[in-house]
Amino acid sequence: MAYATGWFRVETEVDIADYDGEYEIEFSGIEDIIETADANNYTKEEIVDWCFENGLDMTKYLRDSLDFQTAMELFQQAVDRKVNYFEAVAERRQETIESLRARITELEASNITTTDEEAVKNVAY
Numbered sequence: 302m303a304y305a306t307g308w309f310r311v312e313t314e315v316d317i318a319d320y321d322g323e324y325e326i327e328f329s330g331i332e333d334i335i336e337t338a339d340a341n342n343y344t345k346e347e348i349v350d351w352c353f354e355n356g357l358d359m360t361k362y363l364r365d366s367l368d369f370q371t372a373m374e375l376f377q378q379a380v381d382r383k384v385n386y387f388e389a390v391a392e393r394r395q396e397t398i399e400s401l402r403a404r405i406t407e408l409e410a411s412n413i414t415t416t417d418e419e420a421v422k423n424v425a426y
Contacts (some may be wrong), residue, residue: 328334337350353359
């Protein structure tokens with residue numbers, strides 16, 4: 302398989318599919334990369350995801366690039382998200398418990414007014 306590297310300038314559009322082999326394209330700066338990706342419908346989030354998936358150490362990156370205030374804000378957001386999740390889980394469990402209690406009360410009330418003979422009479426065999 303052919304391998305090409307280096308700098309080249311294209312004044313017109315080129316269809317890479319017309320060429321066989323691998324081509325490495327270098328950009329003059331990060332602005333060119335973002336502009337090219339944006340022009341090809343890639344989001345900045347997709348670019349960042351690609352970087353993390355292809356060797357950029359997220360922990361080291363965050364440690365080296367975040368200031369204290371931003372780190373604390375991210376931490377607080379993470380804690381708030383977890384607290385909200387657990388509150389929602391607790392609320393759903395409480396609703397389930399209340400529903401089951403209501404059903405138990407309903408069954409107990411129907412059991413008091415119905416004798417065993419009446420209950421068996423309505424059972425289909």
